[in-house]
Amino acid sequence: MSHVEFRTSPERYRHWRIAVDGPAATLTMDVDERGGLVPGYELKLNSYDLGVDIELYDAVQRLRFTRPEVKAVTVTSGKEKVFCAGANIRMLAASGHSWKVNFCKFTNETRNGIEDATENSGQAYLAALNGTASGGGYELALACDQILLIDDRSSVVSLPELPLLGVLPGTGGLTRVVDKRHVRRDLADYFATRSEGIGGKKAVQWKLVDDVVPRARWQEGVAERVRAAVSSSTRLPGGPGIELPELAKERTADSVKYRYVTARLDAVRAVAEITVAGPADDAPASMDAVYGQGAACWPLAAARELDDLILDLRANETELGTWVLRTAGDPARVLSWDALLLDHYDRDWLAREIVLYWKRTLKRLDVTSRSLIALIEPGSAFAGSLLELALAADRSYMLSGVFEDVDPTVLPNTGSPATVTVGSMNIASPPGNGPLPMGNGLTRLQTRFLGDPGALAAAEKSAGEPLAAEEAERLGLVTFAPDDIDWDEEVRIAVEERASFSPDALTGLEANYRFAGPETVETKIFGRLTAWQNWIFYRPNASGPDGALRAYGTGKRADYDRRRV
């Protein structure tokens, strides 16, 4: 598999069109059959591969940042009679296991992002199914706030994965059917075994769609819903939209460099050493200045860079099993940006969008199947939003004191011991669960101190105080706080050890520990559904030479080992 590039922009799209008409946008899926990301399959019937979804992700992001006036987004198809046939089967059949899993992870994140836009950005998504939506096509619709299905006596919604392919719908379908749309579980069972799908009134009665609209009044029916969504939108006011120019990025075999984010890729140690730099200056006094900086402003630029890096490493560097997370810079400057954004979170769309983007990017880290180890050293900036990186890590090491053999006149800011600072970005505030909740609905501090309200209160009470290593350890904010004498050895062992363990077992361990606490549709999708799908994808009944995924379309019937486990 060649290198996957996640950066794109509308003028390069091959599969999607964006049209904006005042407060309403339309995303039209019109997949170029010959536009597959890798050779070997044709993207027929609006089926998709990772390349199609990369464009969708880009489109959703751009609508948020460049089109503040948009309050409702209609997703529809540019093909006749078909909305979307889901993920391309030949692509899946030809893909290796980790490609399939990574593909599903990204498509899940994009659909969660659509729900986030509906819920938190005042940009509600409406699926206008002008033809049949099957498998991943229906799952895309499930991620929208409303689903309208054309009533033309042939268009249906379906989840044919189980009967036709011997796998599960891989993009949250099962979870959203019962847990989001509340389809009764026995009806959901019937639906997921019926490859021919369900349309018409029954689809409405069973809650599979919100309404069916006759062809004759389709445009009008969709327009009515769009108008209603626009008028009930909570989109915030603020300045004009900002452009998202292509990220400047230097990528070599052993490094990735952006403006604020850098990574050293060490194949021998199986490690990516990631550093996120804080802002070079304090935040400006007002949002006006932020509009002036546009996409170059620190929090947006850093989020975009980190987002792209995570996607790049996940897709292209599967053998780098451990990510070491560092920060650099002035903690006070990070906190000044946090304060500006939170101060405007409820009154300026851009402030809110930047915070929401950090939230989604940190969530991406949470579901990344790599061991995350945070190193908190002199010169670092683990405060507020950047402290979340340490809280997202499986483990953190904070140097007590300074490195004795480092000359602070040569390496800036290394003369004083590191601190960590809890800030408003880390703390839940009513009515929600704070600006940066995890997928489980809790803040990372709440998850960390699950069942220990005293420890949580003590950590939150420290907000604003730069904490030295001993104090941070005492408050439970870092895992270990070795001094200079032990540091190298402890960190080396932690990293080397991680590389010596089974990558599969680590993935399972991390997926269980990171999602402690309550569950949501999101954690179920990543924790439960993904795990089952991982297993099913890997079994010969799906992926073996006679498995259903490989047999599909060949005229052969899959040959199943019938034993239940």
Next chain:
Amino acid sequence: MSHVEFRTSPERYRHWRIAVDGPAATLTMDVDERGGLVPGYELKLNSYDLGVDIELYDAVQRLRFTRPEVKAVTVTSGKEKVFCAGANIRMLAASGHSWKVNFCKFTNETRNGIEDATENSGQAYLAALNGTASGGGYELALACDQILLIDDRSSVVSLPELPLLGVLPGTGGLTRVVDKRHVRRDLADYFATRSEGIGGKKAVQWKLVDDVVPRARWQEGVAERVRAAVSSSTRLPGGPGIELPELAKERTADSVKYRYVTARLDAVRAVAEITVAGPADDAPASMDAVYGQGAACWPLAAARELDDLILDLRANETELGTWVLRTAGDPARVLSWDALLLDHYDRDWLAREIVLYWKRTLKRLDVTSRSLIALIEPGSAFAGSLLELALAADRSYMLSGVFEDVDPTVLPNTGSPATVTVGSMNIASPPGNGPLPMGNGLTRLQTRFLGDPGALAAAEKSAGEPLAAEEAERLGLVTFAPDDIDWDEEVRIAVEERASFSPDALTGLEANYRFAGPETVETKIFGRLTAWQNWIFYRPNASGPDGALRAYGTGKRADYDRRRV
């Protein structure tokens, strides 16, 4: 693998001893090395296989029913310096995938039963770790209400599965560490990668155990905790304990017959047709008479039989992928027993134990990886506790009207259409979630009508009314209600179709749909942890010729494919 027998009794135990001293019982694990269930491994260091756990399950059950005076149960080891080394590795390495998964499912259910006894029966379990508890040994301790560890400078608790075997702890360990004991997730991460374990004060500080007790005052320290548990027990009063004689069971290759429960095993159609018969008479007027009937009383006898059947079919009939569930008898008699038991649920230990046993048996059904189809026909008794069988099913079919070609003078009770009746057993009542909650904490009706409080209220309001098929369908209590003309065809297609699908995909589908709604430690263990473990068990990194499970103890190092997914 030869036929697995789940029926046993203390005089046949090879691995456990039960001792009762007034209100305190002690379960001593003293595994016979040469007592493995199948040849090929020695059960060294109190390691266990399915046979050891079958005895533990039996012991826990008997303490509940035959020892009403017991209010605290200490679990300890009969070996020197070792509490329990967990599941036997050579046994795991030699086992096929479905054996491993089934083994873990049963051991999980037994541990959940221990928690149920602590929480609901007033028999609190205390783990007295008089030596090292590793892997499944520590997981057994985690299922207890309290964990005491001897402080002898060598005894520790550990979860060495990940570093040593490349798999996860398979019996709820990860979930209970963070979600039950609230060990901080980064400390939990460190703990699960440290094969040498943690003991002494750090084990207490990290919440891995409740206390460490020096060897010199071990007996006394344990006794103190036992006395406290006894004095705070909520064990109910009632009559004397009842014996649990060996279940009478006729087992052939194509049938299983007990007094109330029967199953026809059809290898060609890959179906087990299970019928649970209701009581032959109304319930007696008082619990006195129930004590007189003892284990022969209908609800206890039927629960024991269904429990044994589920275990038998899961272990021994893995190719029978669909279980068809029927009932037979007089619904009013079922409801009379339900009423008697619920009337005494808060004042008689036996009434409560019988209801708790039904709860656990129904939960076993929920986590069984077989498609469950309920058929509701004339002569059936789907009321109250037996209605739960239909509500546990993935799908139900209820005949509208009668079978025209059946002569009711030949087959009794087939002259009138079937009914279903909601009863108190199906309804949540404060403060808990009703007598028969699922693992997700909800009743099966609440799960069924998730997000639809109006439909739930309507179904609950019908309590006591025998509902004909049309009404049951309208209320959403059954999936489909075909009449005699369509019945055979619809049911045949449903069953045949199920047999044609991928068993793996069905297992994943059912595990996702059945656990809709909120999550608990229990649903996380079965839904999330099990799914990850399924996948990890199946990957070459664990189970391949060079995988960690197979390499363990050979002196060879596992050779891992390092790619993350």
